[in-house]
Amino acid sequence: MYRSHVLVCGGSGCTSAGAPKILEVLNKEIAKAGIKNEVSVVETGCHGLCDYAPIVVVYPGPTFYSKVRPEDIPEIVNEHLVNGQVVSRLVHNAEITDEGIKSINETDFYKKQYRIALRNCGIINPENIEEYIATGGYEALGRVLTQYTPEQVIQIIIDSGLRGRGGGGFPTGIKWKLARANDADQKYVCCNADEGDPGAFMDRSVLEGDPHVVLEAMTIAGYAIGASQGYIYIRAEYPLAVERLNKAIAQAREYGLLGKDIFGTGFNFDIELRLGAGAFVCGEETALMTSIEGNRGEPRPRPPFPAQKGLFQKPTLLNNVETYANIPQIILNGPEWFSSMGTEKSKGTKVFALGGKIRNTGLVEIPMGTTLREVVEDIGGGIPNNKKFKAAQTGGPSGGCIPASKYDIPIDYDNLVGIGSMMGSGGLIVMDEDNCMVDIAKFFLEFTVDESCGKCTPCRVGTKRLYEILDKITKGNGTMEDLDKLEELCVYIKENALCGLGQSAPNPVLSTLRYFRDEYIAHVKDKKCPAAVCKALLSYVIDPNACRGCTLCARSCPNNAISGKVKEAHVIDQDKCVKCGVCKEKCRFGAILIR
């Protein structure tokens, strides 16, 4: 028994912020202090507060230290672990209130969250199966194999109301039922871990922080649909997740929780990894299976659906990581427990990756039905620099922009679709008044143009032409007819593209056209970018009254576009200016204006 546990976040965010060094110094200092037998150091998965990485949590308490540097470690060891005194200067500042230091779980960031999929992330050592078991791991599998028929398992999932967390929101239990209904000599259970939305990293965090939950859930699914083989399709850009999954699979096999005769019930199930090369389209279910089969990852027409003819033409069940991460808890706590959370048609919780113009960049899990305002203002800590909320993009490049007028909409599948966006896998990118919505639409479209597989015409050529029209508009060459052409092409692509990627590609354009048409018109008619983002439409000028003639701007300009005598007002040659903004950054007198 240890008297204290020190959890060091080993998620990707903290790892890149220096967590491995922290871990190394911590172990050294603890040894030096002679308390190696009293204090246990655990490398955990992600805590979610990635903006404050690296994170070190000390139990009992817990005390939550953020932005810890290696040189802080001796103080934490000597003051906190040896003397029992919290090092208050390192405590995450949201915890410090007038009444003293409050628990991390009482902070706004964590208070409004409810963690099911992320329940073990940041708590257990993901590389140790016993820690997973100690928190109730594999209990659900044991119960399923020994007490429930496959049909009962499927009914529990149906009753829970769980819907697919990968994007579409298809009822998970129904999917399982369809896969069970098709007879075949071989069936497959697949896990979609090809997380590809820009800014989304919830699946990576689950896999890095709690890999066994996915293995357990897939094994449960295998029992439910009658499959003996599982594949996890994971992108090769997630090396840490791959490493932890491989370790987890090896441990599960060693413990008899994967392989032959699991729990002595005669049920066989095993899992292998398949690494994706990072094509966004391989997150589309049919493209994913085509890729596992060893072919170029391209979608194929449906029907036949995967439940009929999926991987290698056999009935296949495919769910994403977060969906699986809910399964064991639903089995253990019952479907009523799960369906008591959320809205009428969206049950449980959803993990979101907060990014963009928001203070608490990171990972949060909220009950369905939480409003966008609560997520951004309370959990996310609001928008930095006193800027105003303008819009939030959910669903990544397939989603849409939610304007401020919909700030109080409860987040669930159907509400988001209703306002022209979608849940997607859970990326949530916040934009403030400095963001140009035409530019945002162009940004997401550029991603889709790049990631289109090139199989069907509407996506291969159509999105390219959409992008070209947007580019024309942001360069001030657009016409009002272009806006009509843009909209018409968007609707056409939605209706004609082969797969979900193409069908949803126009969403960022359509939703910004819907809510921010004025900005488009400003670009087209007034040749102005209201947010001053589109370079072609803005010019840098020097206010002669404010300019002191210090010459700093002229010396900094990379293109020698600024001239003027010392102590006299300077002038920018508009023909030479490349609009890099260096002069504005350098000017100490606020004399450089954007028009």
Added chain:
Amino acid sequence: MDKVNIKINGIPLEVPAGITILEAAKMAHIDIPTLCFLKEINEIGACRICVVEVKGARSLVASCVYPVSDGMEIRTDSPKILASRKKTLELILSDHDRKCLSCVRSGHCELQKLCKDLGIDDETIYAGERNHYEPDDSSPHMVRDNNKCILCRRCSAVCDHVQGIGVIGANERGFKTNIGCAFDMDLGETSCVSCGQCIAVCPTGALYEKDYTNEVFAAINDPDKYVIVQTAPAVRAALGEAFGLPIGTNVQGKMVAALRRLGFDKVFDTDFAADLTIMEEAHELIDRLQSGGTLPLITSCSPGWIKFCEHYYPDLLDNLSSCKSPQQMFGAVTKTYYAKKMGLDPKNIVMVSVMPCTAKKFEITRDHQNAAGVPDVDIAITTRELARMIERVGINFLALPDEEFDDPLGRSTGAAVIFGATGGVMEAALRTAVETLTGEELPDPVFSEVRGTAGIKTATYNVAGMDINVAVASGLGNARKLLDEIKEGNSPYHFIEIMACPGGCVNGGGQPQQPASVRNSVDIRALRAKALYDQDTAMKIRKSHENPAVRQLYEEFLEAPGSHVAHEILHTSYVKRAVNPY
């Protein structure tokens, strides 16, 4: 079969369950336009030209792959559908090299026809960035011009799924997607077998054979050259299609007349050499059967097949017949026997072959194909090129009289003309081998078990007390199955015929292209083959060993089948090649 009730454009219809909307619409006499779809070869729903509205569906669906279900209500002609198809086509055109006037497919291009059918009135409406590619002319038989490619994937599908080769496929992605070889290799560097099936299925002018019509015209117009033409059996069964005749019309007489009017000095028939091939090959088979040689013996008429064997089954080269192909035998005999007989210098003879085949362009460049010290064959053109030559000089093909081939190398038998269909070489060889082994005349020369368009056909014949097991494969994907059996040591066969192209030479890569709308509704292989079998039935002499001109050739020059001189002139050897890219 289960039936389902559906409605297409308001018309109630009872159709078999499981068929596609495209097929169901056909039953209602509605032709939904398609572009990428090739039945059983390319069913990928990629181009989106064939979209239709299905009541209750989230988006439009591709009718070529979407199955009907009971109660389905479909619209194929709504304004939305027509506008969608048009837009798809406009987008395709926006990245297409629209140089129709100088395009080899002008006038019979599937894309051009669609533009007319769907009412394209402005091909520049979605003008934007275009992809530009260097045409790939690295292989001996064809050019790949991606500027004309519309990415329907028919070529890569036929190469991979039908021929089992897969040297071309999609590279890059999104707007930059293009059809090419792995690692952007040139086609000429790969183990492409030159079968030309990709050309046969291409809807546009992106894939075409290397055109040698100008070289042929130049030779004809050179007073110092004696230009002799030979025509393969399958050419006569398809050439008429280029002039609007129904598929399966035998135009041998008009073809001969046209060749004469083009100015060839002699118009001969490859069929003569087909009979000669049988003499040599039947002898080789009997020899191997009786002396314990390598079995099964596999035919060697199809140069695409030969190249395939050299690349992919180099260990089976000993199973190949050492006989040159009829094209090469013909050239060899012409430049030796015929030249001597007529007092011609072989150096001044230009041997032109008209072939249903693109691999023949490769074959004439092979080593050990120069019996007279000069290449056996100088120029190999395809049926399509011949049609182009006829058009260019203004010959009214349909009005031509039927004329006869020149003597003596224009004489042939029914056994030779069926070479153009899968199973034909086998049947011709059996006619001769059986009579040679038994010494008795066959009561009926027809071996119906080896006829038909099935990919693999097998039969056992009891000949002179011995069971001879034979197999016939066409299409290299089918050939693989028989070859794998040999490799594994459990092939029961003594004699195997392999043709690279599905259905044999009648469906060769050099034949007039039929659009997918035709290929998807009729079996062009069977129709063309029937023209050849009908000709065989109508002929008086139907066995190669009864060809008087062939007999005379042996008497005057070759001595006997398998003789030393026959080997010098009519036989060849093979080389092991690597699979590239591996």
